[in-house]
Amino acid sequence: MLGNVSPRRRREFAWGRHHAREALRRLGFAPVPILSRGDRAPLWPPGGVGSISHSSSDCGAVAGRSSDVLALGLDIEDEEPLGADLLPIICSSAELQRREWSSNRFGPKLIFVIKEAVYKLYSPVTREFLDFQDVSVRTGDHTGLFEAEIINPEKPTSFGSRTINGIYLPFRGGILALAVRFRGA
Template sequence: MIGGLLPAQVRTEERFGNGDGSAFGGLFPEEAAVVAKAVVKRQREFADVRACARGALARLGVPPVPLVPGHRGAPRWPEGVVGSMTHCDGYRAAAVARAAEAAGVGIDAEPDGPLPEGVLEVVSLPGEREHLRALADVRPEVCWERLLFSAKESVFKVWYPLTSRELDFSEAEVVIDAAAGTFSARLLVEGPVVGGERLRGLTGRWAAERGLLVTAVFLGHGSQARTPL
């Protein structure tokens, strides 16, 4: 599912279901310490998604290493690697690439259902909410508000490693193309310089399958980093 949204230089691994807890035994001591006091559900998610990450890294020829979360939970990838992890009920996934071949990768997965009450107003701009209403008229079977949230999460997962600064939900405006399965995010604050050019936005792809919404953003180097908006 996630692999179909990203280019060939990105290696991915995904797992459906909520796991049986066996992956917890495969954690490095540093990782196990992070979730030692967490509830079982959190421990399983943490372990499963790292098993996915190590599987994806193996496809790059990178040996297993501890993947300890840093600030805001962003994983600390091995030197020379960029990547992203995601998990939600019934799904875990990871995507990684060589830093020489990608400036950033961001993925996110969400259940295909409404956001909790009041959340949409926090994570969206007025123009985005109008856009969502128009999308719902065309394809009411997709929960567009949740997809918007997921797209912004994928954007933020690319943004943060490049800037070491959090990006507020109000600082990126997302437009979703229902027919093409793509989305674009226009940055409303000054972006970092990538490949010698100021980053003004990002583009991504999305999929809705098996009761899940999945989004992915790939940022290349140089001319690949240009985003038509």
């Protein structure tokens, strides 16, 4: 399943699965192994949805009942800034012009973590790869809320919409973003 990966990566994988099982247990699910799909994404038990993320220092998981939540995407990143050379790869020209992230201590990494969370929500549902330029992000002014839009017209919608909402939260040593698609919303 993991192939030839480092011991550190194996620990991250095990901790991620541990947190996922704990999140499911808190929702009333019976203990089950969190297996992997062919692309190594978690395979959630019937009736459950979720997302797992790792950084070099943190690991987490979120889960929900599929009767309430259609899809979740979680990303956790360390606080090291992104190199300036990555800005045009991660940020669209509109995002670079808006510079909404400039007053955030994470700078453009805020856009990166949000787009990763959006990808983790979008890809398992659509089976499509999203490039950073396929998504445009707007953040609230220090509200911790974001709205991401799939701007590439060649990409399918996610549950009939091109907009994905979520939250971002700085914490000591890093930042996380959670993209959510609720049922009926």
